[in-house]
Amino acid sequence: MEQVYDTDKRKILSALxxxxxxxxxxxxxxxxxxxxxxxxxxPVVKENAKESLNFDINIWLYGIVFGFLTIVLIGWPLLALLFVFHxxxxxxxVMHCLRTPGQAYxxxxxxxIL
Incomplete structure (x- = not known):
């Protein structure tokens, strides 16, 4: 038997x-x-939480790499792009999670990584 999950709870936790x-x-x-x-x-909320953690880890890693690249002046535009992307x-x-709660972003x- 398939378990039914509360879509409002799914929306809130995924968006959060x-x-x-x-x-x-x-x-x-x-x-x-x-x-x-x-x-x-x-499972959808767990997948969204994993994806959010992966995004946080990637932003930190990209920030470190682009920070080191500022030494050779290439990193400044990359850091600006990373800031916008972040x-x-x-x-x-968040908008995707609120519109389509049954699908992970x-x-x-x-x-x-996770």
Whole structure:
């Protein structure tokens, strides 16, 4: 028998896992998806939380690499693009989660570690 999940709860938890990046810019965005991943039993919510964690990890890694590239002056435009990507993509993910709660959002241009 297939289990039915609450779509309102799914929307809120999925949007919160992606939208946590707007609450803080250091450690806190990673803590919210980890907590949601551990608490929720909904597979779509878990997939969104994993994707949000992967996005956070990738942003940190890209930031480190582009930060080192500022030494040779290539990193400045890359950091500007990363800044825009860091704020625009989670907003798109939140909108996607609210529109289509049955489908997990997949960020482009990231490595999936989890």
């Amino acid at each position: 896992s992606h939208g946590s990046v707007f609450l803080s810019s250091l450690i806190f965005p990673a803590l919210v998806p980890i907590a949601i991943l551990l608490v929720s039993d909904d 704020w625009v993509m989670p907003a798109l993910a 997949r960020y482009p241009f990231i490595f999936r």
